[in-house]
Amino acid sequence: MKREDLHILSGAHVLDSLDDTEREALEGHLAGCEACARDVREFRETAARLAGAVSAAVPERLESEVMGRIEQVRQLPPLVSVGPEVSPFGRSSRRLVWMLAASIASAALLGGAAIVQYQAAAAAEREVARLQETADSVAAVPWPHSMRP
Ligand SMILES: [Zn+2]
Known part of the structure; x- marks a missing residue:
């Protein structure tokens, strides 16, 4: 068998x-x-x-239908299970793999957030520099004699 x-x-x-x-x-x-x-x-x-359960009468045709x-x-x-554990370390190894995967996912998430914040800061710095150039160029325009402070 x-x-x-x-x-x-x-x-x-x-x-x-x-x-x-x-x-x-x-x-x-x-x-x-x-x-x-x-x-x-x-x-x-x-x-x-x-x-120990309470019995009830079964319809006669039910038994013949089931048996048929x-x-x-x-x-x-x-x-x-088809064989030995894939890992020689068993469950603790699987737990370690899950913890490692969670750590990698967390690191990737935090890394992504840091990159997004760095890019936002760089864009803000470029905008400040552009506005400063605009302000400098406006300030460089000579005042007309009638409007000089
Ligand atoms: Zn068996």
Whole structure:
């Protein structure tokens, strides 16, 4: 039995619906697959809750419809990790990468703000210089004799 096939047997295992071969294979698999072990724990909790729930009569045709459609729906295996962590340092390394990315983003943001402020200051200096030239050229115009102070 392939490993992928074992991933989908957790629910049936909890409901004691596996044959001996499947049950032995799954129990061996559970020791090494945390996703399936978690599924089994959660399915058991759910089954226990359902056992204590109030029951209601199910319409007769519902069971036959479900059983008729169940063969047409493919069950998906649970999401499991494909191998060892990419980083040899595990979670702390991922946290470090996030902190580094946040630091780089902050530095880029602050750098961008500094550039914008520098450009605004340079434009203001150019405007002051232009206005000073205008003021100097106006001041250089000689006063008419009749208007001299
Ligand atoms: Zn598994």
